Amino acid sequence: MAEILAGEGGFLIGGANQPRPLDAETARRWRADLLRLASERGLENLDRLLSGDHPDADRLVAVLELSPHLNAIVFKDPEWLEELTKRSSAELTLETIETVTRLPGDGETEQTLMAALRQARRRVALLLGLADVFGAATPDVTTRMLSDFAAAAVGAALNFCLRDLHARGKIALPYPQEPERDCGVFVLGMGKLGAHELNYSSDIDIIVLYDEANGLTGDPLDAPETLSRMVRRLTRILAERTGDGYVARVDLRLRPDPGATPVAVSTAMALTYYEGSGRDWERAAMIKARPLAGDIEAGERFLKEITPFVWRKYLDFAAVAAIEEMKQRIDRHRGFDTVGLKGHNVKLGRGGIREIEFFAQAQQLIAGGRAPKLRQRRTDDALAELASVGWIDAETARTLTEDYWLLRRVEHAIQMLADEQSHTLPEDSSKLRAVARLAGFADEAALGEGLLPCLERVDRRFGRLFTETRGAPSLRPDDDALRRLARSGDDGEATAALTALGYARPEDIARVVHGWALGRYKATLTSTARARLTEVLPTLIAAFAKAPDPDNALMAFDRFLAGLPSGIQFFSLIASNPKILELLADVITSAPALRETIAARPHVFDALLDPAFLGEVPTRSLLRERLSAFLGLARDYEDVLGRLRIFASEQRFLVGARMLSGIVEADEVGAAFSNIADVVLEATLPAVEAEFALTHGRVPGARTALLGMGRLGSRELTASSDVDLILFYDHDEAAESSDGKRPLAPSAYFARLTQRLIAAMTAPMREGILYDVDFRLRPSGNKGPLATEARRVPALSGRRSLDLGTDGIDAGSGRRRRAGLRGRSRRDDPCRSGRTARGGGNDEGRRGDASAHRSRQAAARPARSQASAGRADRFGIPGTVGASDRQGRSRPLRCAERGRAGGRGLRSRR
Numbered sequence: 054m055a056e057i058l059a060g061e062g063g064f065l066i067g068g069a070n071q072p073r074p075l076d077a078e079t080a081r082r083w084r085a086d087l088l089r090l091a092s093e094r095g096l097e098n099l100d101r102l103l104s105g106d107h108p109d110a111d112r113l114v115a116v117l118e119l120s121p122h123l124n125a126i127v128f129k130d131p132e133w134l135e136e137l138t139k140r141s142s143a144e145l146t147l148e149t150i151e152t153v154t155r156l157p158g159d160g161e162t163e164q165t166l167m168a169a170l171r172q173a174r175r176r177v178a179l180l181l182g183l184a185d186v187f188g189a190a191t192p193d194v195t196t197r198m199l200s201d202f203a204a205a206a207v208g209a210a211l212n213f214c215l216r217d218l219h220a221r222g223k224i225a226l227p228y229p230q231e232p233e234r235d236c237g238v239f240v241l242g243m244g245k246l247g248a249h250e251l252n253y254s255s256d257i258d259i260i261v262l263y264d265e266a267n268g269l270t271g272d273p274l275d276a277p278e279t280l281s282r283m284v285r286r287l288t289r290i291l292a293e294r295t296g297d298g299y300v301a302r303v304d305l306r307l308r309p310d311p312g313a314t315p316v317a318v319s320t321a322m323a324l325t326y327y328e329g330s331g332r333d334w335e336r337a338a339m340i341k342a343r344p345l346a347g348d349i350e351a352g353e354r355f356l357k358e359i360t361p362f363v364w365r366k367y368l369d370f371a372a373v374a375a376i377e378e379m380k381q382r383i384d385r386h387r388g389f390d391t392v393g394l395k396g397h398n399v400k401l402g403r404g405g406i407r408e409i410e411f412f413a414q415a416q417q418l419i420a421g422g423r424a425p426k427l428r429q430r431r432t433d434d435a436l437a438e439l440a441s442v443g444w445i446d447a448e449t450a451r452t453l454t455e456d457y458w459l460l461r462r463v464e465h466a467i468q469m470l471a472d473e474q475s476h477t478l479p480e481d482s483s484k485l486r487a488v489a490r491l492a493g494f495a496d497e498a499a500l501g502e503g504l505l506p507c508l509e510r511v512d513r514r515f516g517r518l519f520t521e522t523r524g525a526p527s528l529r530p531d532d533d534a535l536r537r538l539a540r541s542g543d544d545g546e547a548t549a550a551l552t553a554l555g556y557a558r559p560e561d562i563a564r565v566v567h568g569w570a571l572g573r574y575k576a577t578l579t580s581t582a583r584a585r586l587t588e589v590l591p592t593l594i595a596a597f598a599k600a601p602d603p604d605n606a607l608m609a610f611d612r613f614l615a616g617l618p619s620g621i622q623f624f625s626l627i628a629s630n631p632k633i634l635e636l637l638a639d640v641i642t643s644a645p646a647l648r649e650t651i652a653a654r655p656h657v658f659d660a661l662l663d664p665a666f667l668g669e670v671p672t673r674s675l676l677r678e679r680l681s682a683f684l685g686l687a688r689d690y691e692d693v694l695g696r697l698r699i700f701a702s703e704q705r706f707l708v709g710a711r712m713l714s715g716i717v718e719a720d721e722v723g724a725a726f727s728n729i730a731d732v733v734l735e736a737t738l739p740a741v742e743a744e745f746a747l748t749h750g751r752v753p754g755a756r757t758a759l760l761g762m763g764r765l766g767s768r769e770l771t772a773s774s775d776v777d778l779i780l781f782y783d784h785d786e787a788a789e790s791s792d793g794k795r796p797l798a799p800s801a802y803f804a805r806l807t808q809r810l811i812a813a814m815t816a817p818m819r820e821g822i823l824y825d826v827d828f829r830l831r832p833s834g835n836k837g838p839l840a841t842e843a844r845r846v847p848a849l850s851g852r853r854s855l856d857l858g859t860d861g862i863d864a865g866s867g868r869r870r871r872a873g874l875r876g877r878s879r880r881d882d883p884c885r886s887g888r889t890a891r892g893g894g895n896d897e898g899r900r901g902d903a904s905a906h907r908s909r910q911a912a913a914r915p916a917r918s919q920a921s922a923g924r925a926d927r928f929g930i931p932g933t934v935g936a937s938d939r940q941g942r943s944r945p946l947r948c949a950e951r952g953r954a955g956g957r958g959l960r961s962r963r
Contacts, residue, residue: 063102063109064134065141068189071108072490074118075483083117083124084110090131098138099131116186119487122472126179130172133179142184149176150202156209157216166213167290170206171297177202178253182469185462186491192461193433200242200251206300207240207259208233208346210290214283215347223279224269237267238280238317239347239355243307247343248430250461254468254475256302260309260342261287261317264351280317288316302474307338320355327362337414339363340421341430360686364422392508394501395485399460399467400476404508406464408515409436409457415518416444425682432457453514456507463504466491532591539587542567554598562604565611566590576620585624593627596634609641639713647709670717670725676704676732684736690744694813697733697740698820704729709772726770727761733823734759734776741810750793752802754785758843762830775825776814779832780807783843803840811839 074080084103091099102110113134117124127134136145153173157166181198184190190198215232218224228234243258245251261284263269263276270276284305291300305316309326327335340363344352392403400406413435421427424442429435433454440450466488467475479485482497489500531550538547542564551559569577569586577583593610600606617623627634640647671679680700687693708725711717717725738759762777764770782803790796797805807828814823829835 062105063107064113064137064183065139066109066137066184066187066189068184068187070186070188070493071112072115072119072186072493073495074115075487075490076118080114080118084114087114087117087127087131090128091135094131096131096135099135102138112187113183115490116183119491120182120186120469122469123179123182126175130175130179133176137180137183142180142189146177146180146184146198149173149180150198150205153202153205153209157213161213163213163290166209167293167295167300168297170209170291170300171295174202174206174300175298178472182253185465186469186493188493192458192465195465196245196250196252196461199253199255200246200249203246203251203257203301204242204345206291207242207257207287210287211238211240211346213290214287218279218283225271226269227267233347233349235267235350236348237264237269237351238262239344239349239352241352241356242341242343242345243338244341246345247341248432250431252461252468252474253465254472256304256474257291258304258307260305260307260323261347262320262323262352262355263317264348265319265321267351276319277315277317281315284316307335309335320351320358323355324358327359331362333418336363336418337411340414340417340428343430361688361692363418364428364686365418392505392512394497394505395478395482396480397508398477399463399504399508402508404510404512404515406457406460406476408511409453409460412453412511412515412518413439420444422686423679423683425685449514452510456511459503459507460511463488463492463500535591535594536587538563538566539570539583539590540567551594554595554603556598556603556607558604562607565607566594569611569614574615574617574620576614576617576623579621582620582624585621585628589624589627593634597638599635600638606638606641610638613641636710636713640710644709644713647706647713670711670721671704671728673728673732676728677735680732680736690740691818693740694816694823695818695820697737698818698823701729701733701823702821705772723764723769723771726772726774727765727768730761730765730770730776730824734761734778737813737823738810741813742806745806745809746793748793748795749797749802749805750791752784752791752799753788755782755788755799756784757782757803757806757840763827775827777827777830779828779830780810780840781843782840800838800840800842803842804838807839 088100088103091103103113117127133145150173153170156169177198181190181195185192185195212232215224215226215236215238216229219226219229219232226232226236239262241247241260241262243260245255246257246259251257261280263280265273265276270279288303288305292303293299305311308314308316308318309323310330314322314326339356339359342356344356398405410432413432416439417427417429417435420442424438426438426442427435427444429438436445436450436454436457439445440447463478464476467478469491470479470484470487478488485497485500489495489497492500494500494503531546531553534544534546534550537544541547544563548559548563551562556562570583572578572583577586594607597603597606597610614620627637680697683696683700684693687696705726708717708722708729712719712722738757742757758781760766760779760781762779764774765776765778770776780803782799784799788799790798791802811826811828814826816822828839831837831839831841833841
């Protein structure tokens with residue numbers, strides 16, 4: 054259908070849709086009534102349009118007949134139609150929103166403000182409604198405009214309330230002429246308002262928070278009551294129905310613990326609640342949260358503070374189950390069990406808008422802690438980013454986005470009928486036809502042809518994400534029997550099913566599986582964990598049946614389960630990713646060390662779920678990018694150390710799993726493990742320095758550099774290698790001490806800094822240790838200072854080679870000279886981490902899993918490090934990142950040739 058051009062005697066709207074009225078005679082009468090009104094009010098352009106045969110006249114009259122809501126607005130304010138013959142609907146809409154942002158004006162009263170806001174709301178509804186029905190505005194544009202208007206209205210109401218409270222002496226604003234500036238009070242837009250996805254007749258979900266530290270009220274104890282009264286007044290200004298209508302229904306129930314907290318909540322109270330009692334649905338709600346009025350900077354600070362609550366450092370598959378349960382409760386409560394047309398709820402029903410939102414939000418919650426790109430408020434943006442990082446395929450993102458906007462268009466048409474907060478398609482045929490025509494379809498049959506396939510597609514996608522068998526019988530006939538093993542270990546049908554799957558001792562296996570459900574292991578201690586286990590039992594048993602020896606494979610899993618500290622996340626992960634069980638079976642049966650790693654730290658398994666697992670071996674730059682994003686959420690120093698351990702253990706596990714899967718060749722393993730160590734050490738040193746400086750300050754002109762030795766230096770690390778390091782430092786010659794509250798002489802400063810670095814890497818935490826560390830190869834030997842002053846080393850004063858003394862290493866081999874080890878125990882050295890000492894460069898005694906074996910093969914080959922050989926940064930150490938003095942000047946320090954020292958710089962710091 055050809056688009057009707059804006060102007061040319063019609064409205065400046067455009068669009069290709071040509072809606073038809075339900076009853077031509079009724080439409081003719083509406084046209085006559087509006088023509089008469091235009092004539093009475095002197096609206097010449099509108100009079101001329103309605104008197105002629107321009108297509109816009111027919112389109113307008115059809116809307117009047119189809120939508121009682123828009124009809125009422127037109128006959129109340131026909132002047133707005135006259136304006137549409139002179140200026141575009143987009144221009145007029147933006148102008149209206151801008152006008153609202155300037156409210157309240159000088160001398161504004163509550164009554165005049167309420168009237169102005171309601172008039173603006175009607176105007177925006179008409180302008181956007183006509184553009185929407187004519188096909189000139191997409192649902193994307195419409196929802197953004199509606200959200201911008203609602204945010205402006207909330208801001209105007211808050212501004213008025215703050216001014217009034219200040220004028221009456223109830224609060225003291227820092228800047229009375231700019232009430233919102235630094236006031237500490239802010240409004241979070243939640244849900245569709247926060248995500249710029251608002252409907253025509255949506256409630257607006259808001260949370261009003263305030264920072265107690267701002268001291269708006271003279272007595273801090275008065276703040277909750279004073280500000281809560283203000284919020285109730287703000288709500289009345291927006292939601293109360295008057296002769297002019299209303300602005301928006303306001304919902305305050307998304308605030309923390311709404312049954313027990315006032316309507317204005319302090320940020321301290323909110324943070325305490327979210328950190329201690331926040332639920333998964335509240336995490337999902339906070340994805341869309343946006344500061345939209347009041348002290349915007351305070352709002353942004355608050356959202357940053359609750360980031361760790363929303364975006365977890367582990368992949369959170371328990372959130373998937375929580376969201377699925379929430380959707381199932383909606384289905385049960387509303388009776389949504391089929392896909393249909395008449396009476397179907399396009400928001401909450403099967404295949405509806407909420408399922409697309411949950412589809413995106415669940416995966417955002419799973420991976421958003423690791424991938425900041427996924428932290429999108431809008432559903433369409435979230436789907437696009439999920440596709441960009443590989444969590445969903447591009448076709449899924451495209452079709453779900455198209456389906457989302459189709460559903461939103463139909464939802465808008467439903468609400469245009471009577472300005473009601475409804476999402477349900479009418480049962481009445483004539484009203485259903487009206488919705489169809491407002492949404493751009495010829496009739497209800499055409500609506501069904503477009504909408505029903507959409508609902509079915511969404512339903513399939515949603516079901517595939519949350520459960521493989523939603524609403525359908527099991528694909529495996531024995532699944533129900535296998536599930537009964539959770540109730541009894543002596544079930545004949547279950548035993549027969551185990552035999553059919555290939556288990557040689559089905560009775561013994563049945564008893565073992567039944568034992569899991571008795572709660573004897575920590576992983577199955579809670580009823581929730583046992584329920585999740587029961588759900589995945591058939592999939593789990595079938596996966597281990599594919600092993601060469603199913604019985605031993607399942608018994609190995611039993612040992613793994615016995616060491617698992619918690620099972621909810623793990624069983625949720627399996628339920629959401631059944632195919633991952635095949636790799637798990639391989640790991641558990643053929644790689645004991647990897648199995649122990651998973652049992653001790655089950656979240657290392659998260660790394661296998663990265664969509665890029667099969668398609669890439671991360672480079673150092675990519676590892677840096679991912680680690681930087683992960684550390685960006687850290688709350689304190691201890692959290693930084695924990696996150697470094699998580700990242701390193703996951704990435705090391707990932708190398709082993711890739712090796713087991715044949716993705717990584719044996720000769721690539723040493724470089725892969727070395728890249729991980731490089732990136733982690735680059736982040737560890739500055740974190741330690743920053744924490745150390747809080748107490749001891751900085752030494753003027755200080756620069757530090759880590760030099761990797763041995764296997765780390767030659768890029769031949771294995772899964773179980775320790776890291777051999779030397780820390781060099783330099784500083785201004787005139788510097789006598791550091792500048793902190795507890796100053797130290799430079800030598801003591803850098804020695805203690807090195808001790809802190811060793812502790813940061815080797816201290817046992819819940820996440821394990823980072824690396825075993827050895828500083829024995831420093832030039833002064835294990836009896837000398839831990840940190841090495843660069844100017845004290847002869848080679849750094851211009852000599853060609855570096856004399857490493859009795860603790861030297863042979864060039865490039867990674868093996869220590871025998872003379873340096875005679876009569877000396879490595880455990881005597883305070884800089885050696887507390888684990889049992891290992892031989893210099895020989896890992897043959899470390900028998901373990903396939904990962905270690907292949908790593909040893911890689912270590913036996915020549916190191917492929919020519920690309921980095923010979924490079925020197927401004928610090929002068931080959932391969933280091935670089936350093937400069939406090940004035941930013943380059944201060945090169947020379948070091949031994951790489952071949953002679955066998956070392957490799959990792960990180961230098963000012």
